[in-house]
Structures are given as structure tokens and as C-alpha cells.
Amino acid sequence: MKHPLFYAKILLFGEYGIIENSRGLTLPYNAYKGTLQFSSELNEIELKSNKSLHKYAGYLKTLSLPKKFAINISQLEKDIENGMFFDSNIPQGYGVGSSGALVAAIFDKYSEKKISSDKILKTDLKDLKIVFGQMESFFHGKSSGIDPLICYMNIPLLIQPNADVDKIGLAESKVGKGAVFLINSGMPGETEPMVQIFFEKLKNEGFRKTLKEEFIKYNNNCIDSFLSRDMGSFFQNLKHLSLWALNHFTPMIPRKFLKIWKKGIETNTYYLKLCGSGGGGYILGFTQDYEATEKLLKNYKKEVVYRF
Structure with missing residues (x-):
């Protein structure tokens, strides 16, 4: 069974300023990634992740998410009981979206109404960012939702002062000096x-x-x-x-x-x-x-x- 991968992210511009209505520019960083996996015999690292997911599922139960972004918590809890963990090489506490990738993976697997990231309308991006902010607040106290959004979309995003989000193209030059x-x-x-x-x-x-x-x-x-x-x-x-x-x-x-x-x-x-x-x-x-x-x-x- 293929498990979708969720990549790290880099916020190029907007750290702290976004809180005070600045713009932000973010892009995926595919050197690091994570995915939800199952194991019948969890090792020490996998067991730690599994226990963390158990606490996280309890937190998700307390949220009142909009119907169109509802999460199937009962299925999530069943899967956690059956040995699910987040298999990730994204370094934690390094500013590259370790919790954002996890939130994106949970939403992708357990959202009741499946929303393909490549078909999301611009009008939904803003609402999804708010939902992701609620979901990620478990890890940081307060979250803008930007990290999970970039991890979920896996494309460069421009964050506007009114919390609107635009998909953008960002061409890379493999031979550039910069x-x-x-x-x-x-x-x-x-x-x-x-x-x-x-x-x-x-x-x-x-x-x-x-x-x-x-x-x-x-x-x-x-x-x-x-x-x-x-x-x-x-x-x-x-x-x-x-x-x-x-x-x-x-x-x-x-x-x-x-x-x-x-x-x-x-x-x-x-x-x-x-x-x-x-x-x-x-x-x-x-x-x-x-x-x-x-x-x-x-x-x-x-x-x-x-x-x-």
C-alpha cells in the first residue's frame, strides 16, 4: 500500500511579521519528508510517535471544525490502536515544518470530504489555513496554519496581509551562482x-x-x-x-x-x-x-x- 509523502517547508519571508499582517513567501523543501505508517511491532521511536498521535487525537476531538473540513476521529483512533505512527526524517524544532507535515498527513488521510490539493480553489485556501492553524495549535500553542498548508499543497505559496493565499510559480536555476x-x-x-x-x-x-x-x-x-x-x-x-x-x-x-x-x-x-x-x-x-x-x-x- 502506497502512503502519501508530505515534505518539509521553508518560510523564506514572513517569520513573526505574518502575525502583524506582513506578507509571507514559502516553498516546499523535498530533502525531508514524512508519511503515516503501520507496524505490528513498534520500535522505541515508532512507539513514541504512536503515543504522541494518541494525545493528538484527543486534542482533535476538542475542536469544532467546519463540516466541509471535518476529520474522522474514530477511524484515526482505531488506526492508532492498530500501530500507526508518523515515519519522518524532518528534524523537529528546526523551523522546517515537522508538525506541519504531520497535520497535513492526518488531514489528507482522515478528512471526511476528500479535497485533492491540486484542485483546491483559492477561496478554500484561506479557510483551510484557518483549520490547519487550529489543528497545529496542539504543537505550538498558536499556529497561523501556514506550515501545514504548504506541506499539504507542496507548491510555493504567497501569503497576503488579509490572510489570503495565492499559488505561485517559482522557477529555479540549477546553474545559478546565487x-x-x-x-x-x-x-x-x-x-x-x-x-x-x-x-x-x-x-x-x-x-x-x-x-x-x-x-x-x-x-x-x-x-x-x-x-x-x-x-x-x-x-x-x-x-x-x-x-x-x-x-x-x-x-x-x-x-x-x-x-x-x-x-x-x-x-x-x-x-x-x-x-x-x-x-x-x-x-x-x-x-x-x-x-x-x-x-x-x-x-x-x-x-x-x-x-x-
Whole structure:
């Protein structure tokens, strides 16, 4: 029996800003994936996943989902009793959608009215994002629903300020010198504490002002120029965005990476930003010359996500 695969995701732009009505740009990352599987003899890892699914099914029972997005909880519980687990190599706490892939897999298998991801109408995307947000809140306290949506759709998505979602095409150049890449911090991050720090910061009027007037402006400019392939404007705004994050998101940046974060800005070779909520996991990097960046960051574990 074939089990559908659900891939990791990368939120290129929009971390934290989406909470305050910025735009977001996200794409699938097929290096990591997960699928629901069954085993009659669960090993230690599989048993841990199975127990987690049991708790999750209990949480899903408490939700009042719209009829068209209803989940067959009784069948889900039966399958969990019969040894179902989530077989995944998506690293947890790394900002690449481990819980999003699980939510997408559960919805795909147990939604009472089957909705093929390639036939979803634009009008349904917004509603589905809300449902996915409710379903994923079990893992993070509060979720926008974007991670499960990108994992479910498996295509690049543009998130608009009014919570609308647009499917977009994003051509990749396999031979381009430029790259989007990940740096492994070597430690997982925890979403909830990082988000709490952000909400504490929002209580400060000065922070709210700079978030709206600077961060969201640079974020949205980056999305526009990246999609239109205006790389001059893109890297100009990206430098501002990276510097802003260094000044205002310092608690979310793992301490040992502050030095290379500054080095990228000072040398203009690459620019770094948070991947997800930060605090650990992956750090996202952008460069017009990956070869030169490779030399500067030779002591760090990196993965190329996208070439241009």
C-alpha cells in the first residue's frame, strides 16, 4: 500500500511579521519528508510517535471544525490502536515544518470530504489555513496554519496581509551562482518561548513602530523583488532586513551565530535571517555567490535549498 509523502517547508519571508499582517513567501523543501505508517511491532521511536498521535487525537476531538473540513476521529483512533505512527526524517524544532507535515498527513488521510490539493480553489485556501492553524495549535500553542498548508499543497505559496493565499510559480536555476541555503545551528529551537518573547516585545510602542515601518516594509520589498527577479533591489532590502533582525531579534538568534551574522552584513557576501521562530534549528541564508559564501562559512554545516 502506497502512503502519501508530505515534505518539509521553508518560510523564506514572513517569520513573526505574518502575525502583524506582513506578507509571507514559502516553498516546499523535498530533502525531508514524512508519511503515516503501520507496524505490528513498534520500535522505541515508532512507539513514541504512536503515543504522541494518541494525545493528538484527543486534542482533535476538542475542536469544532467546519463540516466541509471535518476529520474522522474514530477511524484515526482505531488506526492508532492498530500501530500507526508518523515515519519522518524532518528534524523537529528546526523551523522546517515537522508538525506541519504531520497535520497535513492526518488531514489528507482522515478528512471526511476528500479535497485533492491540486484542485483546491483559492477561496478554500484561506479557510483551510484557518483549520490547519487550529489543528497545529496542539504543537505550538498558536499556529497561523501556514506550515501545514504548504506541506499539504507542496507548491510555493504567497501569503497576503488579509490572510489570503495565492499559488505561485517559482522557477529555479540549477546553474545559478546565487543560492538560498540553510545553516544547521546544531540544536533544536522551541517555538512557543520564542513567540512569547516576540509578544512581550510587541507591548513596547517603539518596537511596534519599527516592526511596522521597517521590518514589514523590508520583508514585503524582498518578496516583491525576489518574485520579479530584481536582484539588485532584493539584496539591498535583504541587507536591511538582516541588520534589523540582528538589532531587534537578538534573543531569537543563537549566540554563537551572531558573529557570522554580522560578518555577512559587513562583507556583503551573504545575508542571514531567521528560519521559522529561531532560538535554534536552522538559520536561513541568501547569497549572490555561493562559492564565496562556502569559503567564508566552511566550518558550518550547510544545505542548499534553492538556486538562482
